[in-house]
Amino acid sequence: MKRSTLLVPYDFTPVADSAVKDAITIAKQTRADVLLLHVVKNTKEMQAANTKLEAVIKTLDQTEVGISHRIEAGSIFDDIGKVAEEIKASVIVMGTHGAKGMQKLFGSFAIKVITSTSVPFMVVQEKLISRDINKIVLPVTASKESLQILTSTANLAKALGATVNVVYETKSEVAMQRKIKNYAQIALQQLAEQGIKDAKAFKLQGKGAYQEQILDFSKRHGADLISVAYYTEKVFAQFDTFAQDLITNKEQIPTLIIKTVDSTVGYF
Secondary structure (H helix, E strand, C coil): CCCCEEEEECCCCHHHHHHHHHHHHHHHHHCCEEEEEEEECCHHHHHHHHHHHHHHHHCCCCCCCCEEEEEEECCHHHHHHHHHHHCCCCEEEEECCCCCHHHHHHCCHHHHHHCCCCCCEEEECCCCCCCCCCEEEEECCCCHHHHCCHHHHHHHHHHHCCEEEEEEECCCCHHHHHHHHHHHHHHHHHHHHCCCCCCEEEEECCCCCHHHHHHHHHHHCCCCEEEEEECCCCCCHHHCHHHHHHHCCCCCCCEEEEECCCCCCCCC
16 A cells, blocks of 8 residues: 655754654654655756755654655746645645744744645644644534544545544624534534544634634644645735734644645545
């Protein structure tokens, strides 16, 4: 059986180093391989970058994991998604800095890259994954698009041997609350049909924005990963505060973000 591949965009920064180590941890848990991708501005920079990247790979733990690399000349906003789809990557593991300074003002660059492809993104920060991913939180909303990531989440959960907690928010409007609860039940049913038998649903009743409640729940329940659909229709997608807050959460919980277009494709 062909092993899946985790693609790691790598730019020689500390957060990229963390992403590589996290990818190796996940690859061992899912029996996958890892490909490091570095994007340069032009072909003149490729040889130097290749030499530098080869040196990095020699320092990595390659026990039970095949690690390779690739250099592309172009733009991270185009080439990460292009390469991921070309090699049929199961997931892209990308590091991002917290919402600091100008990035906080203008939005995460991660969002712009995520919207370039339908391949799932696992966004991590500098805090390393210290254990196997065993608990996944999957938020649903009143939008049916939030259900379009069930197949990818279920496949990932099966590969990781993880449990899934479906969460949904409290609404004052009765019809809206009924709709969201119904979507949560649909999520449980579909997860069960795909082999996730122990999934549970939780109604969030905390204060603050929905993303804040999700993060609070994830912290209290020891979640190792948050899996969310990205389906904003905003012209400037990078200003979507819901996704932005989850990606750069202060607890540094990894976030799996899946663009809903073609997201029913199975991974892992």
